[in-house]
Amino acid sequence: MTIAIDSTTTLKNGVEMPRFGLGVYKSEAGEEVETAVKTAIQTGYRMIDTASFYKNEESVGKAIRESGVSRDDLFITTKVWNDEQGYDETKEAFERSRSRLGLEVIDLYLIHWPVTETFEDTWRAMETLYEEGKVRAIGVSNFHKQHIETLMQTCRVEPMVNQVELHPWLSQKDLHHYCQTKGIQIEAWSPLARGGKFGDPFMKEIAGRHGKTEAQVILRWMLQKEIVTIPKSVTVSRIQENADLFDFDLSSEEVSAIDQLDANERIGKNPDYIDELTFE
């Protein structure tokens, strides 16, 4: 299967979205995230995933400008946070994110979580931003089937992407299949399960077989399953390691064997309980 670091998937509105990028959650504003973003771009990453919640949009924007790569060759995602939702509030939140990033147009704008009282009004604002040409694509994050179905009943523009927790131990098979039937691209957050699963003997064995690391095997598994992935690291060697996965293939037997690791095991919060969740 030929996939390159700059391979893209075509979203339902025709926009080309990279299949691989850098996540910057908990990457500190200032030197830490700036170095991470610049290292990633130099390594060949073409997509950066941030959010207003991460409080590093300004630094991400600065690193993009200083990267030496043309803005048009990069794909930047940001998200509207839970306490910024609602129609007018989302439009204002968007302007704040856009100004912090220093970008005229955002490539992908996502609703971060399906906050029950507001996510439908938030979506109206996302549609307006899209129709005004301020964002090239709009989507959701942490949306389960019931949340997407609610939006689908009244939307003018259907979501193009759903970014959810996804790794071999939470493979989201049903949600992935549902999104595929609706033409919604699935994107994995915490693709490496935040490092908490490294050492699994089975994954180590597959990695050894290919002369690769467990991180590379996990990310390769995703790419072969047409899942967009955004591993996070602020360590130069890991940013490079995570991108060094375009020179090997997992066999279909290996992909199926990794599929069997699914244990519905979440490391993050469950969107089904959004009304009871608190976020720091």
Ligand code: NAD
């Ligand atoms: P991740 O699964 O990408 O894991 C990151 C951690 O794994 C790093 O901090 C590091 O400790 C370790 N790691 C990374 N590369 C490694 C390597 N090669 N070898 C060993 N250890 C390595 O976790 P994440 O940051 O939670 O998720 C990735 C991105 O997804 C985030 O940065 C963010 O952009 C996005 N995200 C979105 C949501 C959402 O609600 N939409 C939630 C969480 C994360």
